[in-house]
Amino acid sequence: MASNIPDIVIGRLPVYLRALTRLMQEGQEVTSSHELGKRLGISSAQIRKDLSHFGGFGKQGTGYQIAYLIEQLRQVLSVNREWEVALVGAGDLGSALAHYRGFGDRGFRIACVFDNSPQKVGTKVGEYTVLPTSDIAKVIRERGIKIAMIAVPAEKAQEVANVLIEAGIRAILNYAPMNLNVPAGIRVQYIDPVVQLQRMTYYLT
Amino acid sequence: MASNIPDIVIGRLPVYLRALTRLMQEGQEVTSSHELGKRLGISSAQIRKDLSHFGGFGKQGTGYQIAYLIEQLRQVLSVNREWEVALVGAGDLGSALAHYRGFGDRGFRIACVFDNSPQKVGTKVGEYTVLPTSDIAKVIRERGIKIAMIAVPAEKAQEVANVLIEAGIRAILNYAPMNLNVPAGIRVQYIDPVVQLQRMTYYLT
DNA sequence: TAGATTGTTAATCGATTAACAATC
DNA sequence: TAGATTGTTAATCGATTAACAATC
Numbered sequence: 001m002a003s004n005i006p007d008i009v010i011g012r013l014p015v016y017l018r019a020l021t022r023l024m025q026e027g028q029e030v031t032s033s034h035e036l037g038k039r040l041g042i043s044s045a046q047i048r049k050d051l052s053h054f055g056g057f058g059k060q061g062t063g064y065q066i067a068y069l070i071e072q073l074r075q076v077l078s079v080n081r082e083w084e085v086a087l088v089g090a091g092d093l094g095s096a097l098a099h100y101r102g103f104g105d106r107g108f109r110i111a112c113v114f115d116n117s118p119q120k121v122g123t124k125v126g127e128y129t130v131l132p133t134s135d136i137a138k139v140i141r142e143r144g145i146k147i148a149m150i151a152v153p154a155e156k157a158q159e160v161a162n163v164l165i166e167a168g169i170r171a172i173l174n175y176a177p178m179n180l181n182v183p184a185g186i187r188v189q190y191i192d193p194v195v196q197l198q199r200m201t202y203y204l205t
Numbered sequence: 206m207a208s209n210i211p212d213i214v215i216g217r218l219p220v221y222l223r224a225l226t227r228l229m230q231e232g233q234e235v236t237s238s239h240e241l242g243k244r245l246g247i248s249s250a251q252i253r254k255d256l257s258h259f260g261g262f263g264k265q266g267t268g269y270q271i272a273y274l275i276e277q278l279r280q281v282l283s284v285n286r287e288w289e290v291a292l293v294g295a296g297d298l299g300s301a302l303a304h305y306r307g308f309g310d311r312g313f314r315i316a317c318v319f320d321n322s323p324q325k326v327g328t329k330v331g332e333y334t335v336l337p338t339s340d341i342a343k344v345i346r347e348r349g350i351k352i353a354m355i356a357v358p359a360e361k362a363q364e365v366a367n368v369l370i371e372a373g374i375r376a377i378l379n380y381a382p383m384n385l386n387v388p389a390g391i392r393v394q395y396i397d398p399v400v401q402l403q404r405m406t407y408y409l410t
Numbered sequence: 411t412a413g414a415t416t417g418t419t420a421a422t423c424g425a426t427t428a429a430c431a432a433t434c
Numbered sequence: 435t436a437g438a439t440t441g442t443t444a445a446t447c448g449a450t451t452a453a454c455a456a457t458c
Contacts, residue, residue, distance in 0.1 A: 006425075014403035015384070022359075022383055032439065040384055044439090045427055052441055060440040061434040078406045085402070092304045096297035097398070102382060106399045107406065146409055147402065154227075171405035173398060177307060178227055179220070179245055187408055189401040193302070193378060194311045196394040197290070197352065198219035200376035201283045201312065203392055204351055211449075237415065249415090250451055257417055265416040266458035 009050045010077075015040060016047065017073045024066050032063035079107030086140055086169070088133065088160050089151030090115035090125050093175055097151060098126040108147070112139055116156075133160070140167040147171045154178040214255050215282075220245060221252065222278045229271050237268035284312030291345055291374070293338065293365050294356030295320035295330050298380055302356060303331040313352070317344055321361075338365070345372040352376045359383040 019039055023031055033044035033051075040047075051057055051069075054076050058064040074080040085103070087094055087110050098113055113128040114136055115121060121132045131139065140148075148169045150157050157176035164172065171187040174180055177195075180188050224244055228236055238249035238256075245252075256262055256274075259281050263269040279285040290308070292299055292315050303318055318333040319341055320326060326337045336344065344350075353374045355362050362381035369377065376392040379385055382400075385393050 008425075010407050011404050013407075014400040017403070018382060018397070018400065019384055034439080039386075043427065045429095046425090048439090048441060049426080056441065058440050059434055060432065061438045063439065076407070077403050078410050079403050083402075083406060083409075092301040096301040099297045100398075102399060106403070108399065108402055147405070149398070170409055171402070173401055173405075177223060179224055181244075187405040189405060191396055191398060191401065192223070193305075193354070193396060194307060194313065195219040195223065196378055196396065197288075197313055197376070198222070198282050198284050198311070199216050200352070200378075200392040200394060201288060202215045202218075202281070204288075204375055205283050213449075239415080248451065250453095251449090253415090253417060254450080261417065263416050264458055265456065266414050268415065 005053050009053060012042075012046075012050055013073055013077055016050070017070060017077070017079075020066050020070050020073070024070065029066055030063050031066055031069075033058075035063075074107070077107075081107065083108050083147050084111035084143060084145045085109065086112050086114070086136070086145050086148040086164070087128075087151065088114045088136065088148060088164070089175075090117075090120050090130050091151065094151035095125050097149060098128055110149075111143060111145055114139075116152075133163075136160075136163050137167040140164065140169060145169065147173075149173045149175065151175045210258050214258060217247075217251075217255055218278055218282055221255070222275060222282070222284075225271055225275050225278070229275065234271055235268050236271055236274075238263070240268075279312070282312075286312065288313050288352055289316035289348060289350045290314065291317050291319070291341070291350050291353040291369070292333075292356065293319045293341065293353060293369070294380075295322075295325050295335050296356065299356035300330050302354060303333055315354075316348060316350060319344075321357075338368075341365075341368050342372040345369065345374060350374065352378075354378045354380065356380045 019036060033047040037044040037047050057069050057072050085108050087097055090113050098110060103109060113125055113130050114133045115130050116133040120130045123130055146169060148164045150160055150172060152160055154176045157174060157178055158180060161172060161180045161182060165182060165186055173189050175191050177192045182188055224241060238252040242249040242252050262274050262277050290313050292302055295318050303315060308314060318330055318335050319338045320335050321338040325335045328335055351374060353369045355365055355377060357365055359381045362379060362383055363385060366377060366385045366387060370387060370391055378394050380396050382397045387393055
């Protein structure tokens with residue numbers, strides 16, 4: 001059931017969800033496209049348009065019931081469940097990710113941590129015992145894991161991605177500072193702080 | 206000299222730069238918009254169009270001299286120099302950032318690390334002695350730092366941003382999972398792994 | 411020369427915004 | 435009722451792509 005909703009719209013939904021969750025934490029129960037837009041620096045028309053792709057979640061004259069809208073967005077994004085995530089790389093960054101408490105209440109749980117260093121395999125990183133990278137295929141297949149995060153050096157990232165995809169991974173969050181080549185149908189997102197910094201320095205002169 | 210070059214173009218330049226640097230590391234000296242596009246999953250026309258905003262960097266029939274194009278892009282993005290970056294937050298993530306070796310050769314250097322925890326202030330994180338957050342304004346002003354990374358809990362992020370901006374920071378890379386309210390003219394980029402993961406789960410069903 | 415690839419123009423495609431009837 | 439805000443349509447705006455002359 002291929003949908004024809006623009007990816008750029010999908011990309012904004014998690015941001016809406018995050019802002020709505022924050023509003024709820026602040027004790028608010030109802031909001032409007034105008035208020036949300038002001039918070040996010042987005043036009044209210046865009047927010048209404050984006051949401052309207054998935055249904056009418058608001059009421060004229062009133063706005064949006066925050067709890068209800070959160071529920072609906074979680075459903076649209078399929079994060080009204082818990083996804084197991086495989087983490088490859090237990091260096092500084094991988095370790096920080098393994099300790100991060102912010103995944104749980106937003107739909108994700110790190111299920112296993114891999115590293116290829118003999119010094120690290122078998123040790124504990126947070127609550128996880130580090131597994132050897134040679135176990136990647138087996139573990140991911142057995143547990144049916146579909147999402148992975150790559151936190152290894154750039155030179156190893158493509159190789160790791162290949163193994164992950166072969167094992168059934170369908171979405172990758174890549175922290176290594178390089179582009180991955182993946183088959184059609186595999187989703188990849190990138191996190192590279194330097195890319196984001198360089199995007200800002202252009203304006204600083 | 207306000208330029209009218211679309212921000213979306215600026216956003217792609219660091220990605221081009223990263224791929225070109227990789228190509229150079231692989232020993233290649235010349236590339237084409239077609240080759241680069243194939244690597245990045247972008248059309249060759251888009252790459253040529255993007256680059257043409259800043260000048261003619263290639264040669265018909267030949268393509269682009271990689272070393273030269275890298276040099277030009279670094280100049281366009283103002284990363285042909287070293288920017289000092291202030292890091293606020295010395296938890297797991299802040300610590301991983303402080304240890305990260307990947308900033309130096311791409312135009313950035315962490316100059317100072319702040320945290321508000323008395324347990325951390327005065328200790329070493331990597332090569333940095335953690336400074337109290339009460340010193341933020343003073344240090345940033347004295348050293349003329351223009352860029353900061355925020356790696357504190359969401360509840361503290363806005364407050365930290367306010368202090369940073371007041372002290373003269375003009376670009377913020379925010380790792381806290383929340384939107385910041387900043388005055389016009391201040392650039393903000395966000396890194397929230399959960400937002401990126403949620404963007405992919407939409408397609409996994 | 412023949413083949414390749416750029417830089418650029420014009421056409422196409424898609425996303426954002428403005429506006430407003432519907433209605434709470 | 436009067437005021438507010440949605441969902442949606444049509445208009446505008448901007449970005450991407452196709453195509454090709456120029457030229458290495």
